[in-house]
Amino acid sequence: MSNGEMVDDPKKTPLPPACEADAALRCRNKKVSWYTVCRLRKRSACAKHGMKTTGPNRQLLTPRSTRFSNGRLRRPFREAHHLKRALSIQRRVHADLRRSEAQFRALVESSADHIFMLDQKGTYLFSNDQVRQFGMRTGRELIGRRLQDVYPNDVYLLYREKVKEVLSTGRVVTFDHDKETNKGRQYHQDTLFPIYRGNHIRAVGGICRDLSEQKKIEKQLFQAQKMDALGTLVAGAAHEINNPINLMQFNLPLFQKMWQDLMPMMDSVSEHLETKKFGGLTYSFIKQNMLQLIADMEMATNRLAQIVNGLKQFSRKSNPADKSEVQVNSAVENAARLAVSTLSKSKTELILELASNLPYLHANLQNLEQIVLNLMINAYQSIDHDGGWVKITTGWRPADRVITIEVTDNGRGINPIVAGKIFDPFVTDRQAQGGTGLGLSVTYNLVKAHHGEIAFKSQPGKGTTFTVALPTSDKRKPKRIMVVDDDYGFRSLLIQILSRKTACIAEGFADGAEALIRLGSNPPDLLILDMFMPQMDGLGVCRAIKNELGLESTQVVIVTGFPQHPDVLAAKRLGFKQIFFKPLDMDKFIHIIQEILDAKPV
Numbered sequence: 001m002s003n004g005e006m007v008d009d010p011k012k013t014p015l016p017p018a019c020e021a022d023a024a025l026r027c028r029n030k031k032v033s034w035y036t037v038c039r040l041r042k043r044s045a046c047a048k049h050g051m052k053t054t055g056p057n058r059q060l061l062t063p064r065s066t067r068f069s070n071g072r073l074r075r076p077f078r079e080a081h082h083l084k085r086a087l088s089i090q091r092r093v094h095a096d097l098r099r100s101e102a103q104f105r106a107l108v109e110s111s112a113d114h115i116f117m118l119d120q121k122g123t124y125l126f127s128n129d130q131v132r133q134f135g136m137r138t139g140r141e142l143i144g145r146r147l148q149d150v151y152p153n154d155v156y157l158l159y160r161e162k163v164k165e166v167l168s169t170g171r172v173v174t175f176d177h178d179k180e181t182n183k184g185r186q187y188h189q190d191t192l193f194p195i196y197r198g199n200h201i202r203a204v205g206g207i208c209r210d211l212s213e214q215k216k217i218e219k220q221l222f223q224a225q226k227m228d229a230l231g232t233l234v235a236g237a238a239h240e241i242n243n244p245i246n247l248m249q250f251n252l253p254l255f256q257k258m259w260q261d262l263m264p265m266m267d268s269v270s271e272h273l274e275t276k277k278f279g280g281l282t283y284s285f286i287k288q289n290m291l292q293l294i295a296d297m298e299m300a301t302n303r304l305a306q307i308v309n310g311l312k313q314f315s316r317k318s319n320p321a322d323k324s325e326v327q328v329n330s331a332v333e334n335a336a337r338l339a340v341s342t343l344s345k346s347k348t349e350l351i352l353e354l355a356s357n358l359p360y361l362h363a364n365l366q367n368l369e370q371i372v373l374n375l376m377i378n379a380y381q382s383i384d385h386d387g388g389w390v391k392i393t394t395g396w397r398p399a400d401r402v403i404t405i406e407v408t409d410n411g412r413g414i415n416p417i418v419a420g421k422i423f424d425p426f427v428t429d430r431q432a433q434g435g436t437g438l439g440l441s442v443t444y445n446l447v448k449a450h451h452g453e454i455a456f457k458s459q460p461g462k463g464t465t466f467t468v469a470l471p472t473s474d475k476r477k478p479k480r481i482m483v484v485d486d487d488y489g490f491r492s493l494l495i496q497i498l499s500r501k502t503a504c505i506a507e508g509f510a511d512g513a514e515a516l517i518r519l520g521s522n523p524p525d526l527l528i529l530d531m532f533m534p535q536m537d538g539l540g541v542c543r544a545i546k547n548e549l550g551l552e553s554t555q556v557v558i559v560t561g562f563p564q565h566p567d568v569l570a571a572k573r574l575g576f577k578q579i580f581f582k583p584l585d586m587d588k589f590i591h592i593i594q595e596i597l598d599a600k601p602v
Contacts (some may be wrong), residue, residue, distance in 0.1 A: 011363035040108075111155050114208035116197065120146040122163055125203060133186060133210070155179055159190075165511070166192045166204050176211070181520030187211040201369040238308045245308060248301045253583035256294045265289070299489030306337055306496065314484055323450075325360040328394055328470070331368035334390065338369075339376045348383055350376075351391040356505060357480070361403055361472050365500075367446045374443045375407040382464060382548050401472055408465040414458040479521075479597050481506045484515040484541070485559070494528065502597060503589045512536030516544055519551055526596060531560040531567050539567040542574050555596055559584070 038132040095419040108115050108128045116139075123146050127139035134150045136142060141160060148156045155177050161341045164172050172193045178185055188208050197205040266273065268286070273283040335449075340350060348378045361368075372392065379390045393406040414422060423444040447454045450470055481504050485491040499507040504525070509515040512529075513536040519527070527545075531538035538558060560568055561582040568579065578596070580589055 014458060022111065052211050071487060090256055093563035113210075116206050116208070117144070118147070118163060118204045118206065119248060120163075120167060120201075120203070122160060130208075133181070133188070133208075146323065152179055162190070162192055163204050166194055170194050170201060185212075187215045211277055241308050242305070245301060245305045248297075249305065251299060252294060254299050256298075259290055259294065262385070283465075295487060296360060299493075302489060302493045306493075322335055323362050323364050326363050326365045326368065326407065327359055327499050327505065328361050328363075328368065329354045330496075331365055331404065331504070332372050332392055332394060333496065333499070335369045335376060339380070347386065347388070348380055349389040351389060353391065353393040355394045355396055356507065358394060358403055358505065359472050361470055362471065367449065371443050371446050371468060372405060374440065375405075376470075378440060378466075379407055379411065379464070381411035382409055382413070397469075400469075400554070402469045405468040405470070406465055407461065410463040413460040413462060413464055414456070416460065419458065423454075479504045479525040481526045481528060481593075481597075482515060482524040483508045483528045483535070484510075484512060484538070485528075486510050486533040487530070497586065497590065498528075498593065502594055504597065512541040516541055519545070519554065520548070523551065523554060525555065526593065527554055527556045528593075529556055529558050531565065531571070537567065538569055542571050542576055546574055557596070558594065 009541070010417060033110055034479060087246070110386050111128060112130065114130040114133070115128045124142045125143065127138075127142040129139045131137070131139055142150070146511070147159045151159060158177055159173065162175055165171070165173050172191060174189065175190045176187065176189050178187045178573050180186075181341050187210070189211050190209075191207045193205050194201045217312075241246055266283075270283065276283060278286060332352065336350060336352060383390075385412075391406075391408045391409070391411055392419075393404075395404040395406070423427060423440050442452055446458050447468055452468060452470040454466065454468050456464055456466045479502075481498055481502070483494050483498070483506060485494070486506070491510070495506040496506050498504060509518065511533045515529075516536065518524075527541075529538045529541055538560070542556065542558075545554050545556065555578075557578040557580065558568070558571055558576055559580050559582065562568065563579075563581045572579070578592070580592075
């Protein structure tokens, strides 16, 4: 081929190797001419293969050649320009589609709901990674499986019916279903919708939302409403019962005083009464036991009053933020009184081992009582055999400045299946017996509200120990009160009231000799003393206090039912001026006790 000669024959026109395959294809299909192919490869191909862009071959590479007639070159060049522009637009469209797909996939994959697509036979065509309910890690594991492969039969039948409804009506369908898993019952809400290709439904899309947490909250709210209604009922009943109790508490001391006044008159005519019976009882028996019978009635009435008061406090709405200085032992004793009737019915023994000298705890007393009561009930319910026992122990860890409460039982222990989630709501192994699974959850929240910790140790078949650790920042030791009285009922009542009302440690003794031993080893901040007791009476204790070095500063309050007795007057002469007479005006008595304690330096 001579210089300047142009040939329209592909077989005779040389091309660089990189262009030959594409050129042959285009020429064979007669879409563009051979020269157009050369033009499209242009300078880049020529430079790559060492071809000249000037000189005799310049006409092959530029549209400036005019050797051809009838516009033979101009039209292919225009077609090449439009093709290049179309390819550029196509590349931009593909890039936009890829970006859109990436955004869509990111939205789908980051959704907390299970998003999926089914074919008309119920086979999964697509799924995001929210497939934990099926025991899978990624959505790829679900693709290709059928509905009946991943759902129990009842849920599968429901799904099949709903898929058919979407395919036949083209409407969006929403329905709920639940299933049992190894983590408990799960609740889901599914929405199915048609996916069209043209005018025909190609597939069924779906969104599955987990409603398990919502259902739990709804159950908690329902249970809280029931407990609130129960609390209102208990408070009303306790108020009604309290009125006759107050009447008995008022009349029994009056009856006791009347009996004491009648005794001298009856003794004067006792020879006429010895042979007679009153209510089937002889006069001598009545004379000997009447005061004790009255005391027993007082003790029973006071116990009933304590139970009613405990019910009122338990039903009272309390805010965990409403805290004061309280004694943990008082909360334990109050909870024990509420639960003792339930425990006694099952012949379960209740053991209290309460540490002395516990510091104050800045806490809500009602919440502490509920913590202990919930743990006691939980322990009681775990015992299904004779010889059961529940032990409550309080302690003090000075290194950590923590008060501990331990509730131990010898029941069946905690099922290992639920042990890891025992503090979660509605987790229980007593569903068949009506267990709600809320007791330990509420206990956990109350402990956390007091910045404490709760833990447990359990051995199946041997028992469980729950340990509550409550921190205290108060470095002062609580003040101590000793109550010395041989009347068990009165002594117990006084200890309870003092512990609750003064936030002190109150301990009791039945006779003066025992109390005097404790006085010498660990003097209290206040001594409440009865005058008439076995072994060593109150006057003997007063004299020992005056004569014993180191005890002369002991604060003493005398409580007696005989204001004019010579021993009482003798105690006054020794300098013990704080004397109260039974029956006590309890509000006034507590007020005076608090003043004495407040006046005593810490």
